[in-house]
Amino acid sequence: xxxxIISTIGVRFHAGVCILAVTFLAxxxxxxxxxxxxxxxxxxxxxxxxxxxxxxxxxxERGLSHVKAEYVLKEGGGITVxxxxxxxxxxxxxxxxxxxxxxxxxxxxxxxxxxxGPFYASYVIFYLDDYQHAFVSGYNHNNLWLLSRTPTVSQKxxxxxxxxxxxxxxxxxxxxxxxxxPLPAHTLTQ
Numbered sequence: 001x002x003x004x005i006i007s008t009i010g011v012r013f014h015a016g017v018c019i020l021a022v023t024f025l026a027x028x029x030x031x032x033x034x035x036x037x038x039x040x041x042x043x044x045x046x047x048x049x050x051x052x053x054x055x056x057x058x059x060x061e062r063g064l065s066h067v068k069a070e071y072v073l074k075e076g077g078g079i080t081v082x083x084x085x086x087x088x089x090x091x092x093x094x095x096x097x098x099x100x101x102x103x104x105x106x107x108x109x110x111x112x113x114x115x116x117g118p119f120y121a122s123y124v125i126f127y128l129d130d131y132q133h134a135f136v137s138g139y140n141h142n143n144l145w146l147l148s149r150t151p152t153v154s155q156k157x158x159x160x161x162x163x164x165x166x167x168x169x170x171x172x173x174x175x176x177x178x179x180x181x182p183l184p185a186h187t188l189t190q
Contacts, residue, residue: 029120065086081097082097133157
């Protein structure tokens with residue numbers, strides 16, 4: 001009888017852990033409260049190079065300047081995402097390549113992106129300015145980016161970004177304004 005009780009507890013524990021893991025992984029591709037992805041999204045206009053103007057800090061970009069992302073259609077579906085950034089302290093370039101897929105229909109700016117095996121996280125485009133500037137979040141309010149087709153943006157775009165992000169619940173006092181000033185020629189090779 002004791003073995004049967006232990007076995008039942010073990011099955012329930014295992015099932016609980018599996019449900020928790022699935023819920024956690026699904027939650028990583030959800031939407032932050034008060035953030036809605038753009039509608040009428042046009043992927044072909046979004047593809048190409050984007051410069052990171054501002055971000056909330058996170059470990060995989062910590063210490064990087066001159067960050068940019070390149071989005072290219074993958075053969076067979078999906079998007080290849082290539083992020084690069086410069087670590088001035090180490091005088092080296094960092095690169096990460098991932099893949100992205102739409103979470104739902106392709107006219108909604110909500111994708112899931114992975115740089116680490118089978119683990120995906122949300123990529124929510126919640127503001128687009130004629131495909132020249134984009135405000136992007138992750139699955140919670142700890143991830144936020146201002147992206148631009150150019151390395152710098154006007155004060156008007158910065159103000160719009162700050163106002164919009166605050167209204168959506170992001171802590172803009174923690175933003176990092178990414179250094180995009182031209183690097184010396186010897187650092188430009190990757």
